[in-house]
Amino acid sequence: MPTEQEKRLQRCCFTGQRPEKLTEAPEAVQQWLKEQIENAIDDGYVTFITGMAMGVDIWAGEIIVALRDANPQLHLIAAVPWPGFSSKWNIEWSRRYEALLKNADLVKYISRTYDPEVFHSRNVWMVDHSARLIAYYNGASSGARDTIEYAQTRGVELVVGGEQSPVREPIAADTSTPTPNTADELRPYPLNLLDAVMGAVVVSAADIPSDFNKRLMVASIIKEDRMYDFLLARFCDGKTLQAIGDEFGISRERVRQLLEKYVKRLRNPDILRFLNCGIKDIPEKSSRAMVERLESRYKEK
Numbered sequence: 439m440p441t442e443q444e445k446r447l448q449r450c451c452f453t454g455q456r457p458e459k460l461t462e463a464p465e466a467v468q469q470w471l472k473e474q475i476e477n478a479i480d481d482g483y484v485t486f487i488t489g490m491a492m493g494v495d496i497w498a499g500e501i502i503v504a505l506r507d508a509n510p511q512l513h514l515i516a517a518v519p520w521p522g523f524s525s526k527w528n529i530e531w532s533r534r535y536e537a538l539l540k541n542a543d544l545v546k547y548i549s550r551t552y553d554p555e556v557f558h559s560r561n562v563w564m565v566d567h568s569a570r571l572i573a574y575y576n577g578a579s580s581g582a583r584d585t586i587e588y589a590q591t592r593g594v595e596l597v598v599g600g601e602q603s604p605v606r607e608p609i610a611a612d613t614s615t616p617t618p619n620t621a622d623e624l625r626p627y628p629l630n631l632l633d634a635v636m637g638a639v640v641v642s643a644a645d646i647p648s649d650f651n652k653r654l655m656v657a658s659i660i661k662e663d664r665m666y667d668f669l670l671a672r673f674c675d676g677k678t679l680q681a682i683g684d685e686f687g688i689s690r691e692r693v694r695q696l697l698e699k700y701v702k703r704l705r706n707p708d709i710l711r712f713l714n715c716g717i718k719d720i721p722e723k724s725s726r727a728m729v730e731r732l733e734s735r736y737k738e739k
């Protein structure tokens with residue numbers, strides 16, 4: 439039986455402005471959403487959470503329902519602020535809302551009645567139960583921006599489209615090279631080893647601990663052999679993203695997206711503790727259970 443944390447790794451949620459606040463044509467936004475949802479499915483996401491608001495939320499939900507016809511493994515969760523949320527909408531949007539609600543695999547009511555904090559509570563609930571947030575955002579101050587910023591603080595992967603302005607940096611996003619804490623961290627490979635995957639740093643095989651590849655394969659919980667090959671190509675062979683893309687028949691940008699997804703997963707404090715990559719200030723309260731599971735899987739390999 440998968441744990442809640444393991445289920446979260448396969449969940450994706452959405453946020454975005456209402457239709458009247460979008461500067462792009464609805465068809466363009468829906469096409470962008472469809473592309474990102476298909477990318478998410480390719481990445482192993484099977485459960486999608488929509489906040490059920492007009493615009494991006496409902497469009498995304500409708501896309502999931504349409505794709506589910508051909509892929510029954512997909513699931514849709516409707517995170518509804520409160521019963522009767524759509525009571526004052528126009529006929530067209532009310533009809534689409536009710537149809538989507540009936541087609542949801544699970545309906546989660548955040549509150550029994552309206553209260554001023556209910557939208558914030560809904561957004562927090564969605565982010566806390568997801569590993570990726572797909573956002574269509576035009577840069578204005580809004581609940582969408584607040585949701586994006588909250589997702590950053592929670593380490594949730596972001597895919598943002600639209601005419602968005604820069605969002606504040608996440609609280610826990612410091613990837614600078616830390617000061618070594620122990621002699622064991624004074625190894626010749628970069629202390630920010632994971633950043634070398636995405637950056638221009640080439641790490642030679644001689645600079646990597648002899649068992650690091652094995653640890654990486656276990657700790658990253660990679661289900662696709664292809665992703666493990668990508669990571670080894672970047673670490674051991676120093677290949678460019680373009681070279682990897684050419685070898686596997688996909689675009690450079692797609693390689694970047696996939697690597698970014700797994701690098702973010704590897705930044706989990708417990709996984710970093712297991713990898714011992716020299717990242718400082720790993721919380722002492724981090725879950726020993728995950729470390730023990732990783733160590734057990736590592737021994738099995």
